[in-house]
Amino acid sequence: MMSTKYFFDHPFAVKEREDGREEGREEGREEGRVEDRAQVVLEILEARELSVPPSVRERVSACTDMEQLKAWTHRAVRVTDAADLFDGDEA
Numbered sequence: 001m002m003s004t005k006y007f008f009d010h011p012f013a014v015k016e017r018e019d020g021r022e023e024g025r026e027e028g029r030e031e032g033r034v035e036d037r038a039q040v041v042l043e044i045l046e047a048r049e050l051s052v053p054p055s056v057r058e059r060v061s062a063c064t065d066m067e068q069l070k071a072w073t074h075r076a077v078r079v080t081d082a083a084d085l086f087d088g089d090e091a
Helices: 023-047 054-062 066-076 082-086
Strands: none
Touching: 023 054, 023 066, 023 082, 054 082, 066 082
């Protein structure tokens, strides 16, 4: 009988770290959390019926810094214009 080798079992896809966690999967999970947070920021702005220009949408979607996305999430509930989301950020 032939055995099946799945991609996620492949040594290049999953690397065990010193703490026993699997590096490839953990990176994927973090990437998913970042993408989800960016989507939440945009959804808050849209739920508040604020116009979200493409430049704001692109900047939020491109962000990979979870702390920055958390800050934008808190601002998204208070701003009166979507572009104000970035007020106070370092250039």
